[in-house]
Amino acid sequence: MESGTVSLSWSRTIGLWLAAIFTLFILSFLVGDNPAYKFAEAMVVGTSAGYVMVIGLWDVFVPNLLGKLAPGLVQSFALPGIEGTHQEFWWLYFIPAILIVMLLFQLMPSGGWISRWPIAFFIGITAGYRMIGYVEADLVAQIKAGIVPLIEFNGDGGFALWPTVNAFLLTIATLSAMVYFFFSIEHKGLVGKTARVGIWFLMITFGASFGYTVMGRIALLAARLEFLFGKWLHFIPSQLDFSILANLDWILLIQFM
């Protein structure tokens, strides 16, 4: 069915309605657990798992493993863009191939112990990788970033009040929060008081996190409602000029309260 340059797309229309119906199914959980919600939940899990499996096969397994072990074969049937010849040390890729096969033994009734070896290998590699990252970026670099001059000066040599306050706050917050997590000494006296200050800083941090989380969740709800009211029901006009509201300073004030 065509009218001018606009044409009806059945696949997009069905997709749109399915997206809207599944959104409503998921939101129906707010009223109470129900079969529609369960159905939508199962569909999400199933389709996500299927999608990830296919993507993993064609984007990772085929080009990065099969393409290294049998480049000519992969070039002929799947990826014409890759080089059809073996690279140097290509045989090293047999090691991950063997580990994959060993991992599949987990599905066997007996011989499950064989899968523990590749799992141990992956855990070891991951732990090592992460340790390097954390030590370099989160320990050393953060200690370095935490050592700041307590008294700050402007470019013209004058005393800079707020940067100095910031530097003091940073130092006090870092030290007191660390003291709170120092459980080898009983939290009494000076240590107890410092730990209490640390708790306050931690609570403020958690409060900020909570506020940010609320903002995130509301953004997600707003996106779904925009989809339902806009693309699905066409309740939202395509363009409205509310620029007059944008000039009202009181709105700006409320927003920053």
Next chain:
Amino acid sequence: MYQFLKNLDRRWIFLSMLLAVAIPILSRIVFPEVVSKQAKMVFDAVESLPEGSNILLSYDFDPASEGELLPMAQAFTRHCSVKGHKQYYMALWPLGSPMVDKSLDTIRSEYPDLEYGIDYMKFDYKAGGEAVIRMITTDLRGMFPLDSQGVSLDEIPMTKNIKNIQDMDLIINVSAGDPGTKQWVQFASTPFGITTVSGCTGVQAPQMYPYIPKQLAGVLGAIKAAAEYEAAIDESYPEIAANPKAQEAKRRMGPQLVAHGLMVGLIIIGNCIYYVGRKRGDV
């Protein structure tokens, strides 16, 4: 009143939240945004680069965070496109790849002069998280022998001279979790000194701020920062300001304002009920 509020069915609260979000959406109210220092830092990181700079954009999020992160991702795309930067897209999340496609659609529809392979290109998803980042910092082709269309990197004009991501002038990471900004900081920006900015979910934002300014050149935390970034772009590029599609994050700040007001009200009422209850010995 106390008994009424104490026994109030929580579904009324859900309904009030639904209305608090829906009414501003239906009324299409957009509030003005003042660009914060954080958003300005991110804007400057993209803006200060000369035309034709190499920018790697990693979309490490999926449809579950689309409502919060896609507006800022699209803002990055528009900003990089209007500046004429070379854009290299990738995703460390399997469902990040369709998110990248949305940005490529934006380029194709709004910047038809830009050409695939010359001005922008896309790598497919690769599993491995930090291992992928670690590898492409030294050997891009070892992990990505081909682009997403199955073309060898040596045949693509914008990738044939790229050995690894140390050749990038800026990394932009849009992150919803792990792998995400933390891994880019740990394995790319800190050890190799590659300038990196992050746009992340609100949940992650407080964990990312300590990385500023040495390990991250800026952070956009949640939809509020995305709206400020849009405002910063609008101030410099009137053609983007005139595009209603480029105001998505700003549009979503209307529901935020009303819903946050409701949330604050509910927290106050909840505490009042608690204190009255404690006074009466109900708690």
